[in-house]
Amino acid sequence: MPLRLPPLPALRFFEAAGRHQSFKLAAAELNVTPSAISHGIVGLEQSLGVELFVREPRGISLTTAGADYLSYVSEAFSLIAIGTQRLPNHRANRPIALSCAPTLASRWLLPRLAAFRARWPDANVTVDTSHRQVGFPVDGFDFAIRLSRAPVAGTAWTRLFGERLVPVCSPAYVDNLRDAHGNIDLRHATFIHVNSASEDWQAWFDGVAIDGTATDGIDLNDGLRVDTIQLAFEAASMGLGVALGRRPLVDCDLASGALVEASPHTIASSTAYWLVSAQNTESAANRPELSDFKRWLLSEAEPFTNPSDTADAESHGANH
Structure with a gap:
């Protein structure tokens, strides 16, 4: 007697949602709506007679049974993927x-x-x-x-x-930061922050420890905030402030002269x-x-x- 399997589309929804711990991210990956993911998993739970996720206002999490089941479902999909890849001629012209x-x-x-x-x-x-x-x-x-x-x-x-972290800005902007002696004073700078970056200005100031106090006279809560490194570099090149350059990603801008280093101090990223x-x-x-x-x-x-x-x-x- 053949084994009875749950609906495969619902299992795919479950695997993606369990891996991401999110119906929304699973939906984006599988190119369906979050509602389709939610309804598919509800149907799967009803079919299995067990709750797979805990639904809370802040998000979802796997139940103990769901976490255990996910390990089997993930392994099953991996085996299917490997078996498909090993089929004759499957690899022809595959990028x-x-x-x-x-x-x-x-x-x-x-x-x-x-x-x-x-x-x-x-x-x-x-x-x-x-x-x-x-x-x-x-x-x-x-x-x-x-x-x-x-x-x-x-x-x-x-x-x-x-990466190596170094402050960068436009050539015109760096001239505005120079004091009477020609030295660059970052206390007069507008800092461009990247919200998604794992290391930002605090890491650089801690690394160089200027004047023995990392943020002496500087409020790192102020400034311009963007969501990508690319946007931070573009904002800096437009004269909107000083961005934290990440070498080698910023090397092309430094080579072209669109950006210049606003400090001689660089630190290694962790x-x-x-x-x-x-x-x-x-x-x-x-x-x-x-x-x-x-x-x-x-x-x-x-x-x-x-x-x-x-x-x-x-x-x-x-x-x-």
């Missing part, structure tokens, strides 16, 4: 799929992709910059580039490079960019272009690696 933050993609990755295509003209690359978690191999991605302090268990991580992939990746014999792409990406990242960095080049962790 290398990479998930990457938009600012890193536009300012560091894309300018280098022409060199990769020139060397491997038959290897196509797809870059996804949506802000969402990636499940390997269920979501069909081969790699992701993530900014994190350290790896977490579950997937394979390879360190690319860290986070780094990591290349993330599934732990059980396919062999190079099945998809040699994946190994080629990884080696190429590491070679491109090498010039930006600080020699004083002590982090291991290879680690294992979870998608972040």
